[in-house]
Amino acid sequence: MRIEMLATGDELVSGVLADTNTTWFGGALFSLGERLARTTVIGDRLDDLVSALRELAARADLVVVSGGLGPTLDDLTVDGVCEAFDLQPVVDSEQLERIRARFHALGRTLTPNNERQARVPDGAEVLGNEYGTATAFALEVGEPHRTRPGTCELWFLPGVPTELQGIVGDRLLPRLRRRIEAEGVHRCAREVRCFGIPESHMDQAVVPLLAAHPHVRYGTRVPFPDAHVRLLAEGSTADEAQQRCDAIERDVRAALGDVVFGGEGETLAGATLAALRQRGWTVCFAESLTGGLASAALAAVPGASDVLLGSSVTYAESLKERWLDVPQDLLERHGAVSEACAVAMAEGALARSGADVAVSLTGFAGPDAGDDAHPRGTVFAAIAGGGGPTSVVRQRFLFGRNDVRRIAAHLALDLLRRRALGLRLPG
Amino acid sequence: MRIEMLATGDELVSGVLADTNTTWFGGALFSLGERLARTTVIGDRLDDLVSALRELAARADLVVVSGGLGPTLDDLTVDGVCEAFDLQPVVDSEQLERIRARFHALGRTLTPNNERQARVPDGAEVLGNEYGTATAFALEVGEPHRTRPGTCELWFLPGVPTELQGIVGDRLLPRLRRRIEAEGVHRCAREVRCFGIPESHMDQAVVPLLAAHPHVRYGTRVPFPDAHVRLLAEGSTADEAQQRCDAIERDVRAALGDVVFGGEGETLAGATLAALRQRGWTVCFAESLTGGLASAALAAVPGASDVLLGSSVTYAESLKERWLDVPQDLLERHGAVSEACAVAMAEGALARSGADVAVSLTGFAGPDAGDDAHPRGTVFAAIAGGGGPTSVVRQRFLFGRNDVRRIAAHLALDLLRRRALGLRLPG
Numbered sequence: 001m002r003i004e005m006l007a008t009g010d011e012l013v014s015g016v017l018a019d020t021n022t023t024w025f026g027g028a029l030f031s032l033g034e035r036l037a038r039t040t041v042i043g044d045r046l047d048d049l050v051s052a053l054r055e056l057a058a059r060a061d062l063v064v065v066s067g068g069l070g071p072t073l074d075d076l077t078v079d080g081v082c083e084a085f086d087l088q089p090v091v092d093s094e095q096l097e098r099i100r101a102r103f104h105a106l107g108r109t110l111t112p113n114n115e116r117q118a119r120v121p122d123g124a125e126v127l128g129n130e131y132g133t134a135t136a137f138a139l140e141v142g143e144p145h146r147t148r149p150g151t152c153e154l155w156f157l158p159g160v161p162t163e164l165q166g167i168v169g170d171r172l173l174p175r176l177r178r179r180i181e182a183e184g185v186h187r188c189a190r191e192v193r194c195f196g197i198p199e200s201h202m203d204q205a206v207v208p209l210l211a212a213h214p215h216v217r218y219g220t221r222v223p224f225p226d227a228h229v230r231l232l233a234e235g236s237t238a239d240e241a242q243q244r245c246d247a248i249e250r251d252v253r254a255a256l257g258d259v260v261f262g263g264e265g266e267t268l269a270g271a272t273l274a275a276l277r278q279r280g281w282t283v284c285f286a287e288s289l290t291g292g293l294a295s296a297a298l299a300a301v302p303g304a305s306d307v308l309l310g311s312s313v314t315y316a317e318s319l320k321e322r323w324l325d326v327p328q329d330l331l332e333r334h335g336a337v338s339e340a341c342a343v344a345m346a347e348g349a350l351a352r353s354g355a356d357v358a359v360s361l362t363g364f365a366g367p368d369a370g371d372d373a374h375p376r377g378t379v380f381a382a383i384a385g386g387g388g389p390t391s392v393v394r395q396r397f398l399f400g401r402n403d404v405r406r407i408a409a410h411l412a413l414d415l416l417r418r419r420a421l422g423l424r425l426p427g
Numbered sequence: 428m429r430i431e432m433l434a435t436g437d438e439l440v441s442g443v444l445a446d447t448n449t450t451w452f453g454g455a456l457f458s459l460g461e462r463l464a465r466t467t468v469i470g471d472r473l474d475d476l477v478s479a480l481r482e483l484a485a486r487a488d489l490v491v492v493s494g495g496l497g498p499t500l501d502d503l504t505v506d507g508v509c510e511a512f513d514l515q516p517v518v519d520s521e522q523l524e525r526i527r528a529r530f531h532a533l534g535r536t537l538t539p540n541n542e543r544q545a546r547v548p549d550g551a552e553v554l555g556n557e558y559g560t561a562t563a564f565a566l567e568v569g570e571p572h573r574t575r576p577g578t579c580e581l582w583f584l585p586g587v588p589t590e591l592q593g594i595v596g597d598r599l600l601p602r603l604r605r606r607i608e609a610e611g612v613h614r615c616a617r618e619v620r621c622f623g624i625p626e627s628h629m630d631q632a633v634v635p636l637l638a639a640h641p642h643v644r645y646g647t648r649v650p651f652p653d654a655h656v657r658l659l660a661e662g663s664t665a666d667e668a669q670q671r672c673d674a675i676e677r678d679v680r681a682a683l684g685d686v687v688f689g690g691e692g693e694t695l696a697g698a699t700l701a702a703l704r705q706r707g708w709t710v711c712f713a714e715s716l717t718g719g720l721a722s723a724a725l726a727a728v729p730g731a732s733d734v735l736l737g738s739s740v741t742y743a744e745s746l747k748e749r750w751l752d753v754p755q756d757l758l759e760r761h762g763a764v765s766e767a768c769a770v771a772m773a774e775g776a777l778a779r780s781g782a783d784v785a786v787s788l789t790g791f792a793g794p795d796a797g798d799d800a801h802p803r804g805t806v807f808a809a810i811a812g813g814g815g816p817t818s819v820v821r822q823r824f825l826f827g828r829n830d831v832r833r834i835a836a837h838l839a840l841d842l843l844r845r846r847a848l849g850l851r852l853p854g
Contacts, residue, residue: 013463014453014646022468023445036440037475039468041449048465219441285719285740291726292712292719295740299718300829302794304742310750311740313712313722319737319780323750353746367729402727 003029004060005039006052008067008077009159013043021066021164028168030219031189032176033232044068049080057085057141057152062176064168067159069134071113077156078119085141087121095126095135102133127155127171131163186238188245191264192229192252195414196426202227205255213248215241225407226268229256258423261414269297272413275420276307276357281386283416284353285311286324286345286360288336289379293409294361309355314345324348337362337370339392342380350384357386357419359412365404379408386419393425430456431487432466433479435494435504436586440470448493448591455595457646458616459603460659471495476507484512484568484579489603491595494586496561498540504583505546512568514548522553522562529560554582554598558590613665615672618691619656619679622841623853629654632682640675652834653695656683685850688841696724699840702847703734703784708813710843711780712738713751713772713787715763716806720836721788736782741772751775764789764797766819769807777811784813784846786839792831806835813846820852 007019019041026036040056042048049068056063068077078089096118103110120126120137127136136158142151155172157164180187194202199222206229210218217232231248235241253260261271276283285295295311298304312323317336320326326344334340345360363379364370370378377399382392395411397404411426418425434446446468453463467483469475476495483490495504505516523545530537547553547564554563563585569578582599584591607614621629626649633656637645646657658675662668680687688698703710712722722738725731739750744763747753753771761767772787790806791797797805804826809819822838824831838853845852 012453013449013466014457018445018447018450020445022440026440030441035470037470038479039440039466041466041468043462043464052465282743284746287719289726290723291731291735292714292721292723292738292740294719295742296717296719296723296832299716299742300832302828304718308718309743310746311719311738311742312750313719313738313740315722315726315732315738316709316736319711322779322781323737323739352749354749401729405723405727 001034001061002037002059003034003062003064004037004056006056006063006065007039007041007159008044008049008065010043010074012041012067019066021159021161024161024165025064025168028173030230030232031187032173032180033185033187033217033234034176034180044074044076046076046080046083049076050084053080053084053154054145057145057154058147060152061150063152063154064172065154065156066164069117069136069156069158071111071117071133073113075116078121081121081124081139081154081156085121085139085145087123089119090122091115091118092120092126092135093118095120095128098128099133099135124156127167129158129163129167130170131166132158132160134158134163136163136167181238184236186235186241188233188235188238188241190231190233190245190249192231192249192256192260193262193264193266193268194227194229194256194259195225195261195268195410197227197256197259199227202229202256206252209248209251209255213244213251215244216248224403225410227259258418258421261417267301268410268413268417269301272417272420273298273301273304273307275417279356279386279420281307281356281420282309282354283307284309284349284355284358285412286349286358287311287313287412288315288320288345288360288362289365290361290405290409290412291315293405294359294412297409297413309353312345312349312352320345324352335374337364337374337378337380339380339382339394342382342392343384343390346382346384347390355385357416358384359415360384361408361412363404363408365408366401377404379404379411381408381411381415383415383419383425386416388419391415391425395426428461428489429464429487430461430489430491431464431483433483433490433492434466434468434586435471435476435492437470437501439468439494446493448586448588451588451592452491452595455600457657457659458614459600459607460612460614460644460661461603461607471501471503473503473507473510476503477511480507480511480581481572484572484581485574487579488577490579490581491599492581492583493591496544496563496583496585498538498544498560500540502543505548508548508551508566508581508583512548512566512572514550516546517549518542518545519547519553519562520545522547522555525555526560526562551583554594556585556590556594557597558593559585559587561585561590563590563594608665611663613662613668615660615662615665615668616691617658617672617676619658619676619683619687620689620691620693620695621654621656621683621686622652622688622695622837624654624683624686626654629656629683633679636675636678636682640671640678642671643675651830652837654686685845685848688844694728695837695840695844696728699844699847700725700728700731700734702844706783706813706847708734708783708847709736709781710734711736711776711782711785712839713776713785714738714740714839715742715747715772715787715789716792717788717832717836717839718742720832721786721839724836724840736780739772739776739779747772751779762801764791764801764805764807766807766809766821769809769819770811770817773809773811774817782812784843785811786842787811788835788839790831790835792835793828804831806831806838808835808838808842810842810846810852815846818852822853
C-alpha cells in the first residue's frame with residue numbers, strides 16, 4: 001500500500017511552524033508495519049493544492065491531507081478537492097447542527113464563516129470531528145484520475161495536531177489494521193525506552209537477538225537524551241503476533257538491563273516519580289549548572305507534589321554556602337565543580353529539606369572551556385539518603401551548553417530511579 | 428522564482444524526527460521576500476529519490492535538497508542525482524583532502540565509507556562544507572529535464588541543521604539576494620519580538636500603520652509564549668529599503684510599547700539578563716508551580732552567572748516555611764496560591780539570598796481544577812527589591828499544565844525586565 005501525506009498551510013512553508021503531524025503519522029504507521037512513502041507540504045494557494053491533490057490521488061493508495069478546513073477564506077481544501085476531482089461542495093446539515101451545538105456549549109454564536117466548516121464535497125464520506133469544529137471527510141477517487149490500478153482513498157483532516165491525531169487514531173488506524181488483518185497478517189508493536197546508553201551500544205545489544213526472532217522488525221529512535229528500541233512482530237493471528245512481541249521484548253529488556261526505564265509513552269521523569277512514590281520517598285534537589293531543570297522535569301509530571309519537595313538552585317557559590325552549608329574552604333580547595341562539592345550539596349539539601357533522598361548536580365556546561373581537570377561538559381551528580389551511603393557519579397558529555405544541562409537533569413532523575421529500585425549507579 | 432525543498436531521510440518519514448530545515452528555510456526566504464512553494468519529504472529509497480528529483484527539476488527554478496550525503500550505504504543522494512540526470516559520480520580530490528584533514532584534526536582515521544563523502548556528480552559545482560564532513564554541491568539542470576523555460580538550480584546539502592543552515596546562510600542566501608538585487612529590487616527584513624500580548628491585539632495595533640508604509644509586507648509568528656512581528660520593506664536601492672524598514676519598525680515599536688523586548692534572534696531571557704546586568708543587579712527566584720523553570724530559563728543564557736544567584740524551588744508548603752520564612756498561619760489563612768504567599772516568597776528569597784531583586788511564582792498549573800477563587804491556570808508573581816516596593820501580579824492562563832508553567836516562567840522574567848528598565852508592571 002502506497003501511503004502519502006499532504007500537509008497544507010502557509011504557516012508550514014513560511015517559517016512559522018514545523019509540521020509535526022507527519023512525524024507523528026510516520027510513527028503510527030510503523031506500529032502497523034506500514035510506511036509513509038512521501039510527504040508534500042504546500043502553502044494556502046488553490047493552484048498548488050489542486051495540482052498536488054491530482055498528483056497524489058493518481059499514484060498513492062491512501063493519502064492523509066491536513067489543514068485548510070478552517071472558517072477563513074484561505075481555508076481552501078473543500079474548493080481544491082471539488083476543482084481537482086470535478087465535484088460540487090454541499091453543506092452537510094448534520095455537521096452544521098454539530099457545529100452549532102458546539103458553539104452553543106462554548107457560549108459563542110455561529111458566524112457565517114463558521115458555516116463554511118460544514119461544507120464537504122458531494123459524495124464524500126463525512127467523518128465529523130469529536131475534537132474540534134472543522135468537519136473531516138474521506139473521499140475515494142478512481143478513474144480517470146489514476147495512473148495505477150485501483151482507487152485512492154483520501155482523508156481530509158484538520159491541521160491542529162490534537163484533532164488530526166485524534167481522528168486518525170480513532171478512525172483511520174483501526175480501519176487500516178482491519179484491512180491488513182483481512183489479508184491474514186497480524187502485527188504487534190512495542191517500544192523499549194532507555195536512558196544512558198549510546199545508540200550504537202543499544203544496536204550492538206539488540207541485533208544479535210534478532211536471529212532467534214525471525215518475524216520481528218527492529219528500529220531505533222534517539223529523541224535526546226533518550227534512546228528507544230522499536231519492535232514490530234508479525235503473525236498469522238493476533239495472539240501469535242503478540243506472543244512474538246512479548247518474546248522479543250523480554251529478550252531486549254534482558255539484554256539492555258537496567259538502562260531500560262519504560263515502554264511506549266513513558267518518560268524517565270514519570271518512571272522516576274513512580275519509583276520514588278512506590279518507596280514512599282520524598283525528594284529534594286540541589287542544582288548548580290542545571291539552574292532548576294532537574295526539579296522542573298519532575299514537576300512536569302502531573303501529581304508530582306506528593307514526592308517533590310523542591311530544589312535549592314545554588315548557581316552562585318555564595319548560595320552553596322548559605323543554603324546548602326557547603327564549607328567555604330571546601331569550595332576554595334576543590335572548586336564548585338568537584339566530587340567534594342557535589343557530595344556536600346546533596347547532603348546539605350537532604351538536611352535542609354527533610355526529604356528522604358536528595359540529588360545534587362554541579363558541572364561546567366560551557367561555553368567556557370572549563371579547566372584541565374574538569375573540561376567543558378564535566379558533570380558531578382551525588383545522591384544522599386534513601387537508605388544508602390552518599391554516592392557520586394562523574395560523567396562527561398560532549399554536547400553544547402544547553403544539551404549538557406538537559407542531559408545532566410536526566411542523570412539526576414536516573415540516579416533517583418536507580419536508588420529507589422535498588423539498582424547500581426551508572427559510570 | 429519557484430523555490431522548492433526536498434528533504435530526504437527515513438528518520439523524517441518514520442516518526443523519528445521532524446524536519447526543521449524546511450521551517451527554517453521558509454523563514455529565511457521570507458527575509459528575502461521569496462516564498463517556499465512546496466516541500467517534499469521522502470525516505471531513503473533510490474526510486475523515490477530519482478522520481479522526486481526529476482519532478483522538482485522539471486518544474487522549479489531553485490531546489491534545496493537535504494540529506495543523503497553521509498558515509499553509509501543508505502546515503503543515496505549522489506547516486507540518485509546521477510541516475511536522474513544521466514551523470515557519472517566522481518571523487519573530488521580537493522574534498523577528499525579536506526575530509527582527510529578534518530579527520531586528522533579530530534584524531535580519527537579515514538575509513539573507505541568516509542571516502543564516499545568526497546563523491547559528487549560530474550559537472551557539479553562543489554560547495555564543500557565548513558561545518559561538517561559531507562560534501563555539499565550544486566547542479567544546474569536544463570533540457571531535456573524541464574517542463575518550463577530556463578534551468579533549475581539544485582543545491583544538495585547535509586541534513587544536519589547546523590550544516591545546512593550554515594551553508595545556506597553563507598552561500599545560497601547571499602547569491603539569491605544578489606540575483607534579486609540585479610533585478611533592481613532591494614529588500615530589508617526585521618523582527619519585533621513581544622511578550623504578553625495576544626496575536627490578535629498585536630495585529631490590531633500594527634495593521635492601521637501599514638497604510639502609511641506602502642512598500643512594506645507584514646506577518647506575525649507566535650512561537651509560544653512569544654509574539655513576533657515580521658516586517659519586510661522593499662526599495663529600489665539598499666538604502667531606501669533600509670530606511671523604509673527603519674521607519675516601519677519605529678512605528679511598530681511605538682504602537683506596541685513596552686511589550687516589545689527585542690528584535691530578530693533575541694530572547695526574553697537574554698533581554699532580561701541584559702537589563703539586569705545594565706543595572707548591576709543580582710537576582711534570585713522563589714518558585715512553586717514552575718519547579719525551577721524561571722531560574723533555568725535565565726541560566727540557559729551563556730554568561731548568566733554574574734547576575735543569577737539561584738532559586739529557592741519550594742514546591743512543598745514545608746519548604747515555603749523553612750526556606751523562605753512564609754509564616755504557617757499565612758499559608759493556613761490564604762493558601763499557597765495567593766497574593767500574600769507570592770509576596771512573602773519574594774521577600775523571603777530577597778532576604779535569604781542577598782540578591783538585589785527577587786521574583787516569586789505560585790499558582791495552579793493543573794490538571795486539577797483549582798478552586799473557585801483561584802481556578803486552574805491562576806498564577807501570582809511578586810517582585811521584591813530593585814529599589815521599588817514589593818508588587819504582585821495576578822494572571823490567568825487558559826493553557827495545559829506545562830504551558831501554564833512555561834508562560835509563568837516567562838512572566839517572572841518579564842517582571843524583572845520591566846523593573847530593571849523602569850517600566851510599569853503588566854496586568
